[in-house]
Amino acid sequence: MGTLLDTGIKGYNNYGTHLKEKYKGQRVFKAIVDGGFTCPNRDGSKGYGGCTYCNVDSFTPETARKLPTLREQLTENMERGRNLYKADKFIVYFQPNTNTYAPAHYLKMMYDEALSVNTEDIVGLAVGTRPDCIDAEKIALLESYTDRFHVDLEMGMESIYDETLDQINRGCSHGEFVAAVKLLENSKLDLCVHTIFGFPNETEEMMLGYIHEINRFPQIKFVKFHHLHIVEGSIMGVKYKRQPFKLFTLEEYTDLLCRAIPLLRPDIVIQRLFGVSDWDLLIAPKWGLPKSAVQTYIDKEIERRGIVQGSAYRPGL
Template sequence: MKAIVSNERKGYNNYGTFLKDKYNGQKVYKIIVDAGFSCPNRDGSKGFGGCTYCNTDSFTPELSRKLPSLTQQVLQGIERAQKSYKAERFIVYFQPNTNTYGSVAYLKKCYDEALAAAPDLIVGLSVGTRPDCLDPETIALLESYCDRLNVDVEMGMESMYDATLQQINRGCSHQEFLQAVEWFADSPIDLCIHTVFGFPGETVEMMLQYIHEMNQFPQIKFVKFHHLHIVEGSILGVHYKRNPFPLFTLEEYTDLLCQLIPLLRPDIVIQRLFGISDWDLLIAPHWGLKKTLIQNFMDKEISRRAIVQGALYSLV
């Protein structure tokens, strides 16, 4: 495989260019919808409190009950994106909580309602979930939309180390992640893997192993990289205030990206280099820049160092 450089002259396969190429230059925008799903690590099925880095305030039943219908959420999201970004086509993105955590019949009802809101404008369905909330029947349901839509499943690996997963109260093991990945081996669904870098106790060398792990699976088409940040309302936020621990500076995290991007399989598309939090919720790290400026800083450093995705890629 040759290392691929996007036509926007970045040293990595970025999602914006991927969408432009796939949809013939049309502006495609993700519309986030909240179906009010819960999480087995929050409702007592597997545990309570959720992952330690989650903001529990955003998962209250009261909030879910106040949400507009899925139809309204899609139509309002489309209207905003058309006005603000001149978007032309849309991907319905079930993002908050675990969006395969329910019966297949209920999941179908939710997906169908959202997709029916604007069928002439919607080109894709994206569903965020956990490895332990997937099974062949649910995947078959998602595959049933692939004849008319591009479908991707965003699944959180977070860390590949069980000691870390236990520490953050993840509620599932890395083996469960690997089993879920295997179910997508011959699927038309695009699989997107979400990772978090910077958990306490993990070294840079350990984090680079995430990349070697993902490189092994051709069914992984997208990745989302996220640095650990501490937010109000999270269990980790309480611990951090009592006993602060090291977090990435912007420069340190950018250096990590410059180490891992050359290792990443060259055909994988990077949807995100970093995560953001609302400023009023963010405890740390404070990088002092807005999203666009952070992106620009990282892209300039990647360019300055002549980083190319896949340049050091190997299955060995």
């Protein structure tokens, strides 16, 4: 006997279904580009070394790292999307580092160049950034593209606890995140918030507090949930090798998601449920499964347990 999952129906508001509905069945692929940006906690503005968990190469496709120009990166990534994923349309995704960390006129030049590559095949622009690198001028710049493209601003919250943010050398406080989100009230931009579950000083109840914080901002349209994973080339990777600490097993992480998803406001679209890294850079946790198998395991557990997004959501909590 078949299940709802067999028909593509999941117990949560998932990004794949959202894209199919939004773009009327067309296959939409995110084409990642590296604009050569840095971060304020890398270049000395706020600190050095970056967030302790971060090695940019661990989540940036090799094509974005090896090709020098935006046009070359996009041309190759679009071709890859067509060949491997049968993509019809594309979202240009400025992902590595902080992609609003420059003057607005420079950002405009970069975004304009990227959006000029096979424009007829581009439906969206997604820009990854930090809370302390957003202001009204940059919001207005991104909003200027919304008459032609859907524009997502992806912002790292990571944790809601300043003690954690200090420990990971984040270089900004949760208060700065809240201030940035408030700048986006009534904005034309779709805000995606990125979190990381599993920092060693945080309990499960503390992590579930992330969900209540996300729920209180109606301008948050998307979320990306990641589990903490340790990668080569990161400060945390060096520390972990010297003194390993507890990380989620796949079963434990799935348990947490099954507690978190019912609390999440039902209109929010979940873009991602777990973190990914290149195998050759991953130190831990090694779950021994490819990305597709991890996704299937989590989805099957969500269905088996009857988990429904928003079923335990209570406005104001």
